[in-house]
Amino acid sequence: MPSSTAPAPSDRWLQLSERLYRRLLLVYPLTFRRAFGAEMAQTFRACCRAAVRESGTAGLLRLWGSVCYDLMTSAVIEHIRAWIALFKRLSGLEKELHMITVPFHLDVAQLTDIGRKRARNEDNMTSVVPTDRQALAQKGALFVVADGLGGHDRGEEASRLAVNTISDVYYNSPVEDTGDALAQAVRAANTVVCDLSTQQEHAEEKATGTTCVTAVLRGDTVYVANVGDSRAYIVRAGHIQQITHDHSWVADQVRLGALTEEQARTHEKRNQIYRCLGIKPEVEIDLFTETVQDGDALVLCTDGLSSLVTDAEIAEIVEQYNPQESVKRLVERANEQGGTDNITAVVARVSLA
Numbered sequence: 001m002p003s004s005t006a007p008a009p010s011d012r013w014l015q016l017s018e019r020l021y022r023r024l025l026l027v028y029p030l031t032f033r034r035a036f037g038a039e040m041a042q043t044f045r046a047c048c049r050a051a052v053r054e055s056g057t058a059g060l061l062r063l064w065g066s067v068c069y070d071l072m073t074s075a076v077i078e079h080i081r082a083w084i085a086l087f088k089r090l091s092g093l094e095k096e097l098h099m100i101t102v103p104f105h106l107d108v109a110q111l112t113d114i115g116r117k118r119a120r121n122e123d124n125m126t127s128v129v130p131t132d133r134q135a136l137a138q139k140g141a142l143f144v145v146a147d148g149l150g151g152h153d154r155g156e157e158a159s160r161l162a163v164n165t166i167s168d169v170y171y172n173s174p175v176e177d178t179g180d181a182l183a184q185a186v187r188a189a190n191t192v193v194c195d196l197s198t199q200q201e202h203a204e205e206k207a208t209g210t211t212c213v214t215a216v217l218r219g220d221t222v223y224v225a226n227v228g229d230s231r232a233y234i235v236r237a238g239h240i241q242q243i244t245h246d247h248s249w250v251a252d253q254v255r256l257g258a259l260t261e262e263q264a265r266t267h268e269k270r271n272q273i274y275r276c277l278g279i280k281p282e283v284e285i286d287l288f289t290e291t292v293q294d295g296d297a298l299v300l301c302t303d304g305l306s307s308l309v310t311d312a313e314i315a316e317i318v319e320q321y322n323p324q325e326s327v328k329r330l331v332e333r334a335n336e337q338g339g340t341d342n343i344t345a346v347v348a349r350v351s352l353a
Ligand code: CA
Pocket: 147, 302, 303, 304, 341, 342
């Protein structure tokens, strides 16, 4: 028959020690206690029992000596860590508040057209303006235009994949720096299009690739990444500024002074580009940052527009009409000029509040 017996002296010390240790855990910051308190109490309990088994109460006292020292030093360290974390949180909050103090309204339109000569439209585009105010403040609005190249329907697939990958990767990226996150998204698109190229059934098929110009508008700043000869412009008070540099043979000749803009527009090598997505596993990306002003219009387009409609004409149309009407008129104008290529335009007008 079981009988109740008084606890041994060492058991009493054990119980007292465990209670005291749980109280002492209060010196740690709350978040640390919540994460590790239970585990620490359990470990202490096991150590106490081992110490009592080996050396009785004397062993328990020795254990307490080292525990007190460790507990105090680690508590100080954890408080310092907690203060640093709090400071970081507060500075992040300040940054967020700053973003919210620069709200903007966007009027966006996009249009793509097959043109008058091509059998397929290999251009693709997207505009993403998050409806959630916080998401808009943190990630901004994204615009992508891509001009695919390749045999059969590969060009169309390449530009579609690039546009979708950039949008997906950018908005899911944990990278806080906007330019870095945008570059990461473009590199991901390059990998996806490279994979598409390697799936070609016939080695003699033309290489598959795509240009890509992408812009993120966040607060009063626009971040632009470019590979190829699709373009980004800012139209401000009737003046147009090309943000990107074309990675094309004719653009290089214009920069060297060997060709004029007008000659480049009609040159037989005007379609030769030396950089695009999908050709090599590593891709060099041009990144630009510009501050936008109230009333500015951001324009992204493929060479089907910029090779047929002059910069001055683009500025005139965008300045005169709202984005919806602008994209229609830009495409119309390129078709009037022959529509020799697919035509794509995105126009986003910024109103800073
Ligand atoms: Ca084109």
